[in-house]
Amino acid sequence: MTRIFECIHLTKIYKGSEKKALNGVSFRMPSEGILTLLGRNGAGKTTLLRIATTQLLPTEGSVSVLGLDVVKEAKKVRERISVLPQEGRPFPPLTPWDHVYYFLLARGLDRTEARTRAKTVLSELELDEYASTPADRLSGGLRQRILLAMALSTYAELIFLDEPTLGLDAVNQRKIWSIVRDYCKKYGSIVLTTHSLNEAETLSDYIVIINRGRVVAQGSVEELKAMMPYRFRIDVSSGFSKEVLSSYGKVVEVAGRMRVLLDETGAKDLALEAVKKRVSVSVSPTTLEDVFIDLVQEEGVQDEST
Amino acid sequence: MNLLKTLRSIFILAYMFSILWIVRNLLSLIYLFFAPFTVLFLLYALAGSEVLPYALVGAYIMTLVQAGAAIIGDAAWHKLELKFQDMMVASPVSETAYLLAEALSELLYSAPALIILLLLILQFKLSVFTLFTLLAVALLVWLSTSSLGFFISTYIPNIRNGWQISLLLGLFLAVLPPVFYPIERVPEYLLWAAYLPPTTHAALLLRDSIGLTSPLPLSYSWLILIAYTLTFMALATYRAQWREK
Numbered sequence: 444m445t446r447i448f449e450c451i452h453l454t455k456i457y458k459g460s461e462k463k464a465l466n467g468v469s470f471r472m473p474s475e476g477i478l479t480l481l482g483r484n485g486a487g488k489t490t491l492l493r494i495a496t497t498q499l500l501p502t503e504g505s506v507s508v509l510g511l512d513v514v515k516e517a518k519k520v521r522e523r524i525s526v527l528p529q530e531g532r533p534f535p536p537l538t539p540w541d542h543v544y545y546f547l548l549a550r551g552l553d554r555t556e557a558r559t560r561a562k563t564v565l566s567e568l569e570l571d572e573y574a575s576t577p578a579d580r581l582s583g584g585l586r587q588r589i590l591l592a593m594a595l596s597t598y599a600e601l602i603f604l605d606e607p608t609l610g611l612d613a614v615n616q617r618k619i620w621s622i623v624r625d626y627c628k629k630y631g632s633i634v635l636t637t638h639s640l641n642e643a644e645t646l647s648d649y650i651v652i653i654n655r656g657r658v659v660a661q662g663s664v665e666e667l668k669a670m671m672p673y674r675f676r677i678d679v680s681s682g683f684s685k686e687v688l689s690s691y692g693k694v695v696e697v698a699g700r701m702r703v704l705l706d707e708t709g710a711k712d713l714a715l716e717a718v719k720k721r722v723s724v725s726v727s728p729t730t731l732e733d734v735f736i737d738l739v740q741e742e743g744v745q746d747e748s749t
Numbered sequence: 750m751n752l753l754k755t756l757r758s759i760f761i762l763a764y765m766f767s768i769l770w771i772v773r774n775l776l777s778l779i780y781l782f783f784a785p786f787t788v789l790f791l792l793y794a795l796a797g798s799e800v801l802p803y804a805l806v807g808a809y810i811m812t813l814v815q816a817g818a819a820i821i822g823d824a825a826w827h828k829l830e831l832k833f834q835d836m837m838v839a840s841p842v843s844e845t846a847y848l849l850a851e852a853l854s855e856l857l858y859s860a861p862a863l864i865i866l867l868l869l870i871l872q873f874k875l876s877v878f879t880l881f882t883l884l885a886v887a888l889l890v891w892l893s894t895s896s897l898g899f900f901i902s903t904y905i906p907n908i909r910n911g912w913q914i915s916l917l918l919g920l921f922l923a924v925l926p927p928v929f930y931p932i933e934r935v936p937e938y939l940l941w942a943a944y945l946p947p948t949t950h951a952a953l954l955l956r957d958s959i960g961l962t963s964p965l966p967l968s969y970s971w972l973i974l975i976a977y978t979l980t981f982m983a984l985a986t987y988r989a990q991w992r993e994k
Contacts, residue, residue, distance in 0.1 A: 458994060496839045499993050517992065518841075526839035531832035536774035537765070545765040549758045550840050577773060593836065603839070 446507050447632050448472040453504035455490050464490045466656040476648030477627055480636045487656040488636040489529055489605055496526045496603050509600055525599035529606045533589045535579035539570045546593045564596040568622055584615035600631045620645055644731040652738055659738045667734050673704035676729050677713055682722030755846050762850030767857035782862050785812045802873055806955045807929030809866045810948050813887055816859040817894020818918040824851050824902040825911035844989040852895035873959040882958035886951045893947055893978040896985035903988040928952045947977035
């Protein structure tokens with residue numbers, strides 16, 4: 444079976460720097476679908492994506508895209524992938540139609556095929572009513588959709604999206620999520636970078652969490668959640684001291700409130716105690732955010748101690 | 750990609766960067782069209798009709814240099830701001846095709862002014878030799894300055910520097926050297942510097958084709974211009990790598 448996307452001991456040190464932007468990154472996309480590279484700003488996600496899309500040479504290690512080595516077989520890789528760069532912008536006076544149609548022609552499609560695809564993709568991305576409007580007269584969300592339309596219209600086997608919803612409002616973010624999901628069902632696989640936990644949890648079939656250039660965890664959302672010993676979280680705003688809460692589970696401070704991560708028994712006990720004290724608390728299952736913060740915080744502490 | 754497909758990609762990208770822009774935004778053409786004629790008018794107003802052959806040759810070369818130098822700002826803009834180059838890297842389009850598309854698009858912007866200037870120069874001497882010289886020199890100046898422009902653009906850290914260096918290159922190649930004025934006006938101790946820029950030799954060749962004699966054998970000027978073009982093209986090809994280290 445062809446390996447869709449795989450990194451083996453990937454390391455990158457930029458010229459003039461001693462810091463490792465990527466430090467021995469290894470993972471494999473287990474099946475077709477959406478793989479998300481999740482990490483904080485500066486974690487190394489874009490560096491990894493630039494190496495995978497043949498824009499940057501690795502210092503050590505290898506990356507395989509669709510079974511091809513990105514260094515030795517870059518030309519073949521380029522024919523089968525497409526990329527949406529981070530914070531790209533369309534050409535101001537050109538229309539969404541101009542962008543998609545001429546981009547496809549430049550990539551080598553014939554006119555009929557380019558026209559058909561441009562029509563389909565603009566309609567799928569609900570850009571058809573703006574097809575003849577210059578990009579500089581469109582909103583930020585629509586402009587981002589033009590770039591996404593360019594990338595998706597290639598029907599490439601693997602598409603790389605670097606922070607596709609960065610700076611967009613919630614409505615536009617959800618619109619783009621739904622487009623990306625639909626594309627994946629119909630045409631090919633997607634590798635996505637994001638620092639949005641909500642985006643990663645909603646879209647991903649497989650998540651690779653990167654922190655300070657290293658993979659700290661990988662798996663499906665459920666697998667990642669299962670890595671945590673805690674199944675529940677309880678947010679407490681008053682009535683308990685940090686010391687008392689620590690006896691129930693792991694305490695983290697979130698925006699001035701105490702959040703306790705705990706197992707089922709601990710959750711029951713703390714909830715009952717809160718009822719007795721007539722203190723309002725909120726109980727919910729742990730989310731990817733809890734996993735992420737737990738992992739990244741631990742990694743941070745380890746880094747600082749070494 | 751085979752050769753035909755590569756050529757098609759070059760023309761489509763150049764069309765997208767220039768003609769489509771002009772159609773959608775006519776303002777982008779106005780400066781490039783009028784700039785050489787305002788210089789012509791200024792020289793005519795200052796010195797009368799006897800400087801017209803020099804002024805026309807100078808305006809013709811200046812327009813070509815502007816086309817080549819503009820690539821510095823535009824290529825840097827496409828790469829750093831729009832990130833369009835990143836999208837092209839992950840595609841079957843080669844780096845050389847992309848470079849040529851950028852260069853061709855700048856030439857298309859300048860084409861209306863160039864055609865009028867070419868017709869005006871031919872008024873001084875209408876011959877196949879003059880036409881050949883005008884076209885051959887145009888090709889060499891465009892290729893050399895575009896290659897130099899692209900080479901420089903790969904070192905540009907931000908877009909403002911791109912526009913500034915583009916203007917600076919225009920001054921050094923089309924205003925300071927004896928492109929608009931006779932080389933005989935240059936003091937003897939500065940002659941070596943006057944002969945350095947490729948545009949000096951382009952001007953000597955063009956002037957000769959309309960009957961103004963050159964102090965240097967023409968074969969020297971052709972050789973120097975070709976050598977510059979090949980060197981700048983080699984530099985541009987060396988730097989036109991999709992992948993960074």
